[in-house]
Amino acid sequence: MKRTAKREFKYEAIYKAALKVFAEYGFKKATIEDIAAELDTAKSSLYFYVKDKRELYDKAVAYGLRLWQNKVRDAVAAETDVVEQFIIMAHKAYEYLAEDRHLQRILMRDPALFPLFSSQDPYSDINRDSIAMLKSILQRGIDAGRFRPIDIDGVAQLLFAFYVMLIQKTYMFPEGALSRIMFKDGVDLILGGLIAETARKKGRLPTKPKPATD
Amino acid sequence: MKRTAKREFKYEAIYKAALKVFAEYGFKKATIEDIAAELDTAKSSLYFYVKDKRELYDKAVAYGLRLWQNKVRDAVAAETDVVEQFIIMAHKAYEYLAEDRHLQRILMRDPALFPLFSSQDPYSDINRDSIAMLKSILQRGIDAGRFRPIDIDGVAQLLFAFYVMLIQKTYMFPEGALSRIMFKDGVDLILGGLIAETARKKGRLPTKPKPATD
DNA sequence: AATCGAATATATGATCATATTGTTCAATTA
DNA sequence: TAATTGAACAATATGATCATATATTCGATT
Numbered sequence: 001m002k003r004t005a006k007r008e009f010k011y012e013a014i015y016k017a018a019l020k021v022f023a024e025y026g027f028k029k030a031t032i033e034d035i036a037a038e039l040d041t042a043k044s045s046l047y048f049y050v051k052d053k054r055e056l057y058d059k060a061v062a063y064g065l066r067l068w069q070n071k072v073r074d075a076v077a078a079e080t081d082v083v084e085q086f087i088i089m090a091h092k093a094y095e096y097l098a099e100d101r102h103l104q105r106i107l108m109r110d111p112a113l114f115p116l117f118s119s120q121d122p123y124s125d126i127n128r129d130s131i132a133m134l135k136s137i138l139q140r141g142i143d144a145g146r147f148r149p150i151d152i153d154g155v156a157q158l159l160f161a162f163y164v165m166l167i168q169k170t171y172m173f174p175e176g177a178l179s180r181i182m183f184k185d186g187v188d189l190i191l192g193g194l195i196a197e198t199a200r201k202k203g204r205l206p207t208k209p210k211p212a213t214d
Numbered sequence: 215m216k217r218t219a220k221r222e223f224k225y226e227a228i229y230k231a232a233l234k235v236f237a238e239y240g241f242k243k244a245t246i247e248d249i250a251a252e253l254d255t256a257k258s259s260l261y262f263y264v265k266d267k268r269e270l271y272d273k274a275v276a277y278g279l280r281l282w283q284n285k286v287r288d289a290v291a292a293e294t295d296v297v298e299q300f301i302i303m304a305h306k307a308y309e310y311l312a313e314d315r316h317l318q319r320i321l322m323r324d325p326a327l328f329p330l331f332s333s334q335d336p337y338s339d340i341n342r343d344s345i346a347m348l349k350s351i352l353q354r355g356i357d358a359g360r361f362r363p364i365d366i367d368g369v370a371q372l373l374f375a376f377y378v379m380l381i382q383k384t385y386m387f388p389e390g391a392l393s394r395i396m397f398k399d400g401v402d403l404i405l406g407g408l409i410a411e412t413a414r415k416k417g418r419l420p421t422k423p424k425p426a427t428d
Numbered sequence: 429a430a431t432c433g434a435a436t437a438t439a440t441g442a443t444c445a446t447a448t449t450g451t452t453c454a455a456t457t458a
Numbered sequence: 459t460a461a462t463t464g465a466a467c468a469a470t471a472t473g474a475t476c477a478t479a480t481a482t483t484c485g486a487t488t
Contacts, residue, residue, distance in 0.1 A: 245448090245449065245450085246449075246450065246451090247449080247450095257449095257450085257451095258451080258452080258453090261450095261451065261452080266450075266451075267449095267450065267451090
């Protein structure tokens with residue numbers, strides 16, 4: 001194995017350990033020693049890989065967010081129909097945090113990591129990519145005559161904001177089953193607003209996959 | 215003038231003065247003395263009307279929120295067509311804070327007063343009424359065959375959450391013109407998702423009023 | 429290049445003195 | 459009787475000081 005690849009794995013191991021400890025104790029209470037213990041190493045060793053505690057936190061969270069994004073991207077790539085892609089994207093992105101409890105806990109403790117306001121988004125580069133994915137689907141949907149011609153930029157921002165809000169409602173400030181109903185109704189309403197007249201005549205709205213039962 | 219009516223005016227004057235001072239200094243830095251000075255009275259006099267500083271703040275904000283709600287309700291009542299009512303409701307509710315700078319500043323300083331999460335809403339009774347207004351319009355739209363039959367409860371919650379998000383984006387954490395574009399695109403998209411097929415055939419989507427230029 | 433233990437710098441929390449401001453109340457006014 | 463007041467009082471915020479915990483550095487070692 002190449003040296004650089006080996007280092008990549010080391011970084012992944014460090015980020016995973018950090019995510020686990022930060023999820024359990026939060027940034028403030030988690031100590032470098034806790035994370036070092038999780039990795040069976042001396043705390044000073046961590047400083048070979050990261051500058052300080054804050055950078056370890058930031059990098060670990062970025063790693064976690066990229067895993068999420070990649071999972072959605074892969075699921076979208078496995079579909080061919082653009083409307084199905086839209087639906088899959090929405091469902092995979094929405095359901096992901098149910099599987100990644102560490103990331104969920106970290107976001108719960110620290111909602112500023114996934115904020116509604118892009119100006120205060122510490123990971124705007126990552127989320128820009130997500131919005132680009134969304135725009136690409138909208139663009140291809142319009143080109144194929146499946147979606148009505150809409151303001152792609154504005155609608156993409158809007159849908160992303162709506163999505164962030166639902167993630168917050170569901171995973172970061174959960175208050176019951178209402179947010180899942182809102183997700184369902186929201187996808188329906190938005191698809192209803194997006195689908196072109198001509199496509200509408202061909203048949204019912206496309207079927208949605210069953211949400212994962214966990 | 216009746217004694218009770220006189221007292222009502224006194225309360226209004228107190229709430230207005232409180233809103234002004236709290237808007238300028240925030241809850242922490244505003245003093246009871248500042249508010250008393252605004253009213254040309256002794257600070258101890260205020261304790262005849264309210265229990266303590268916190269109650270004064272809460273009641274004053276509630277008063278401000280009710281003014282907002284009543285303005286929307288009156289505007290809706292002046293329309294007859296249910297689709298127009300929906301549009302007017304959205305625009306009046308959205309534009310209001312541009313006119314009420316004191317309330318806007320208070321919300322900016324203290325976003326928890328108008329939160330995205332109803333479980334932590336200190337004024338849930340007021341906002342319940344707003345959602346009821348929204349549901350009433352949806353219900354009548356469906357009954358009249360102008361809106362598609364949708365899950366009224368879920369959609370009303372969803373639209374209200376979307377609305378709160380836009381208020382926050384526009385007035386509480388403003389970051390440029392994007393939020394107004396999102397409002398415009400959002401109303402278009404949602405109306406597109408709401409309007410019934412039969413209504414759609416009759417003509418274009420209803421025209422929207424020009425947003426107030428300020 | 430990577431790891432380590434020990435030394436040092438920094439952050440955090442507890443304690444207390446002091447100042448500000450919130451609240452009460454008996455007396456007074458309209 | 460309802461409303462207002464100034465003065466007394468209590469509660470709370472603020473800032474200084476110090477002790478402890480933990481983040482970070484560094485020279486030695488593998």
